[in-house]
Amino acid sequence: MSNGGGTPATVTARIDEIVDKARAETGLDDLGGDSWREGLEVLVGAAMAEATFNDYGEQSFYGSLVRPLANRLRIEDWYRRHPEIDEAEVTIELLGVGFPRTGSTALSHLLAEDRAFRNLRIWEQSDPCPPPGFDPAADEARMATARGSVEMGHEHMAPRLRSMLPQSPTGPMEDHDLMALEFKAQVFLVSARIPTYAEWFANCDMEPTYRYEKRVLKLLQWRTPEKVWRLKSPTHTMFLEAYERVFPDARFLQSHRDVSKVLPSVCDLYFTMLQAGSPGIDPRYVGELNMMQWGVALDRMLAFRKDPERDAKFFDIGFTPFQADPIREIRALYEWLGDELTQDTIDRMLAWREDHPKDKYGKHTYDGEQFGVTEATLSERFGAYRERFGSLL
Secondary structure, three states: OOOOOOOOOOHHHHHHHHHHHHHHHHOOOOOOOOOOHHHHHHHHHHHHHHOOOOHHHHHHHHHHOHHHHHHHHHHHHHHHHOHHHHHOOOOEEEEEEEOOOOOHHHHHHHHOOOOOOEEOEHHHHOOOOOOOOOOHHHHHHHHHHHHHHHHHHHHHOOHHHHHHOOOOOOOEOOOHHHHHOOOOOHHHHHOOOOHHHHHHHHOOOOHHHHHHHHHHHHHHHOOOOOOOEEEEOHHHHHHHHHHHHHOOOOEEEEEEOOHHHHHHHHHHHHHHHHHHHOOOOOHHHHHHHHHHHHHHHHHHHHHHOOOHHHHOOEEEEEHHHHHHOHHHHHHHHHHHHOOOOOHHHHHHHHHHHHHOOOOOOOOOOOOHHHHOOOHHHHHHHHHHHHHHHHHHO
């Protein structure tokens, strides 16, 4: 990363280098304030002090920090030239939350087959400019890039990851890249061993992140047909109060599965992804990280839902009934939302499911004890969750 071929001596020097690269790449200067700086400082500081990178991991990690800043520069440039973008309203009808590894990704793909609603597509969340609909040729180019990335990923990705991460180049994607614009994103935790950042992230103020995400959603919808949004990311389970302050009308779809199936699977996903850039990563660290992150998330969710008015904004789906008959569960969701589920949409959902059967890329197996995740630790940490949602597990 260093222009002179060496390693920057300080966090400030490293950040200056990252910012300079983003500005050189775009030819732009305005980052829209400095709310992003705190997260980047904590992230870079943790990486410099704690990460155990190989060469690939270091280059990949620091390279990935340039893109959010380059995207911010381009976003702010569009706002500078078209300030009317900010006049629009953003309506989020439904936000998917809950544990990962609960069938929520498949569910989000099925819901994305309903063309009456807007979802965050994989090709636009990582590269939001120019805004979709402004330049059809640019949209096609980004779709082609996304298609190539997904195909290459499937070709070179470890079979374990293919079985865990169904993706479509034009399908829905979690909003990790939008959260990364403020450097407050759970996705950074699978790129390095950075416990200081993990602790800070779990307790950070996410409201500025959601406010900037709202700014990006306005841009993304500016030149596309007016529709309400359906989004999904388990990360938001940790920050429901901040999300509600920015998107007060959002309702929530929470997917459930017993923690004895979820936590070991999540740990294995993290471990597999971390190993590429940090060989020799301690699986016990991965277990402790996920027990902390998802324990905090579920505690906050339970506290949030103690309020009857807030609890009424949730629709719950269990993993087992969803796997058995997803259309039945989706029908019930649509009735709760007051939306129309057409036969054309059902047909597209069934076609997607037929083309993406469970275990298409192999069965995902894992050993929780490798990560220190045992039935005893799960019962102690997640007993309240099991008690509250036992009928869905």
